[in-house]
Amino acid sequence: MASIDQSVAVRAGEDLPQEALLAYLRQHLPELDGALTIEQFPAGFSNLTYLLRIGDRELVLRRPPIGAKIKTAHDMGREYRILSHLHPVYPKVPRPLLYCDDENVVGAPFYVMERVKGIILRAQPPRGLDLSPNTMRRLSEVFVDNLVEIHGIDYQAAGLGDLGSPQGYVARQISGWTKRYYNARTDDVPEVEQLTTWLQEHLPADTQNGSLIHNDYKYDNLVLSPDDLTRVVAVLDWEMATVGDPLMDFGTTLGYWVEPTDPQEWQRYGFVMTKLPGNFTRSELLEYYARSSGREIANPVFYYAYGLLKIAVIVQQIYARYRAGLTKDPRFAQLGTLVKACGHLAQRAIAHDRIDNLG
Numbered sequence: 483m484a485s486i487d488q489s490v491a492v493r494a495g496e497d498l499p500q501e502a503l504l505a506y507l508r509q510h511l512p513e514l515d516g517a518l519t520i521e522q523f524p525a526g527f528s529n530l531t532y533l534l535r536i537g538d539r540e541l542v543l544r545r546p547p548i549g550a551k552i553k554t555a556h557d558m559g560r561e562y563r564i565l566s567h568l569h570p571v572y573p574k575v576p577r578p579l580l581y582c583d584d585e586n587v588v589g590a591p592f593y594v595m596e597r598v599k600g601i602i603l604r605a606q607p608p609r610g611l612d613l614s615p616n617t618m619r620r621l622s623e624v625f626v627d628n629l630v631e632i633h634g635i636d637y638q639a640a641g642l643g644d645l646g647s648p649q650g651y652v653a654r655q656i657s658g659w660t661k662r663y664y665n666a667r668t669d670d671v672p673e674v675e676q677l678t679t680w681l682q683e684h685l686p687a688d689t690q691n692g693s694l695i696h697n698d699y700k701y702d703n704l705v706l707s708p709d710d711l712t713r714v715v716a717v718l719d720w721e722m723a724t725v726g727d728p729l730m731d732f733g734t735t736l737g738y739w740v741e742p743t744d745p746q747e748w749q750r751y752g753f754v755m756t757k758l759p760g761n762f763t764r765s766e767l768l769e770y771y772a773r774s775s776g777r778e779i780a781n782p783v784f785y786y787a788y789g790l791l792k793i794a795v796i797v798q799q800i801y802a803r804y805r806a807g808l809t810k811d812p813r814f815a816q817l818g819t820l821v822k823a824c825g826h827l828a829q830r831a832i833a834h835d836r837i838d839n840l841g
Contacts, residue, residue, distance in 0.1 A: 486708065487602040489521035489533035493811065496522065496530055496548060498588050503543075506587045507536065507594070510580050514539060525604055525702065528796070529558075529721060533597065540599075542576065545592040547800075548808065559583060561721045562593040567641045572632070574716050598716040600705035603755045611711065615760030620712045622762040623770065625701065628714050629735065630775045633693040633728040640694075646724035648692025655730055656681045656788070663795045666802040669818060673825025674794050677787060680832060684784050688727075695731035697722035700738040701754035729785055732771055736782075736837065737789020737824075739764050743841045745830070747823045764837045786837045787828045794824035 492498070497520075504518040516537025523531040523542075530548070534541040544558065562581040569575050576595040583591045607613055637643060660678040696703075698719050705716040739756045740749060741763055749757065756762075762770065764786065772779050779785065798821045804814035830840045 486599055487523070487705070490524050492520060492522040492532070493524070498532060498543070498545075502587055503534075504536075506582065506584075507534075507580070510582075511594075525602075528719070528800075534594070540597040541579065541594050542597045543588075543592055543594050545588060545590045547803070557721070558591040558593050561723075564642065564645070564720045564723050565593075565595065568635075568720070571640045572635055574628070574714055575720065576716055576718070598705050599708075600715045601708055601711065602705060603701045605702075605754065607755060607758075613711075613755070613758055615758075617711055618755075618758050618760030619762075621706075622760070622767065624712045624714060625704070626762075626767065626770045626774060628704075628717070629696070629699055629732070630771065632696055632699075632717070633731070633775060635694045637694040637725055642694060642725065645694070646692075646726050648689055648726055650688060651692070651726040652685055652688065652730060655726075656685065656791075659792055659795045663791075663798055666795070666799045668798070668802050668805050669821075671794075671822050671825050673829050674791070674821060677791050677794075677825055677828045677832075681784065681788060681791060684781070686729075686781055686784060689729070692725050693728040693731070695724060695726050695728055696720065697724060697731055697734060699731060699735045701756065728775070729777065729779060730788060732768075732779070733785030733787075733789040734792055735789070736764055736767065736786045737793050739767060741838065743839050745823075745827060745841050747819075748827050751820055751823065768837070782837050783831050783835055786831055790824045790828040790831075794821045794828075797821050797824070 500518055500520060507514055507518070514536045519535045521533045523533065529544050529546055532543040534543055544561070546558065559581055562578050565575050565578040569577055576598050578593060578595045581593040585591060601608060601611070637645065656678070660682070663674065663678065696717065698721070699717075703717060703719045704714050705718065707713040707715050738754060740751070740754070742749070742757050768779055768782050771777070797817050800814055801817035801821065804811070804817065827840060831837055834840065
């Protein structure tokens with residue numbers, strides 16, 4: 483099926499050593515039989531993701547990006563452990579198969595999981611899909627329902643109680659992302675610098691009830707059923723998952739949710755297909771989440787602004803690696819303007835005290 487998420491040839495400089503990898507896989511997964519072919523999933527700006535074909539099996543390998551030194555953001559062992567504990571209680575994650583911390587195999591730690599086939603809604607719509615307003619409205623609802631389900635997982639029973647702490651979570655996030663921004667800064671962006679100060683000055687109270695949070699929840703981290711685009715088959719990219727304040731998780735989602743009324747400088751990045759007719763607005767997203775989860779969101783601008791800061795910092799870290807020559811991916815050349823766009827949009831939300839109609 484043409485609309486199934488597809489892999490392509492591996493980008494130059496991001497190759498895996500085929501013989502060493504195949505020898506390791508056969509040693510630890512002896513049921514594998516056949517020659518190894520390697521392709522790469524081209525989307526995404528963080529961890530590198532490869533499709534491995536061995537005989538009639540298709541596996542997915544994840545490793546840190548080239549040149550990354552942010553160990554906590556690219557901890558393959560941690561992500562593998564999260565998937566291992568989640569899969570028995572929340573089957574909408576790929577089944578993990580193998581973790582390797584020996585950097586002699588592919589040059590970095592990695593893990594291997596089963597491939598989950600389906601449709602991923604990225605910036606450009608796949609061919610032949612019904613993305614009607616009715617479909618997108620229903621998908622908006624399912625999207626939120628699934629986030630509420632994640633926030634309701636009994637993480638203690640799943641063996642993930644030591645993953646993080648809700649107490650002090652919000653303050654730690656603001657100080658942590660602020661520090662990461664300044665550590666990776668390449669240019670002066672006053673709007674982002676002002677944003678870090680505003681967030682520090684407007685911290686909400688700690689939540690008393692923490693949740694398992696995904697921390698990167700957006701359309702293009704969902705695998706949807708080819709037979710029903712409103713059914714979630716799997717949730718991908720758990721590298722930043724932790725235990726913390728679910729409203730901060732929702733704030734990250736708001737940050738990625740682009741609307742047709744947003745400034746043109748923001749719309750041009752088109753993270754995901756949230757601008758299509760039928761999708762919730764950010765306010766509708768918030769209202770539906772509050773109703774479905776039973777959580778009150780008293781200061782939505784704070785959580786939205788936090789989501790934009792987080793995106794700005796993640797992008798700035800990638801851009802800094804590009805500027806330092808640690809990665810040659812041409813997609814990264816213009817990321818500095820995206821950092822500025824995050825700051826501009828956050829300042830508009832703060833100035834107007836709203837999360838919609840910011841164009």
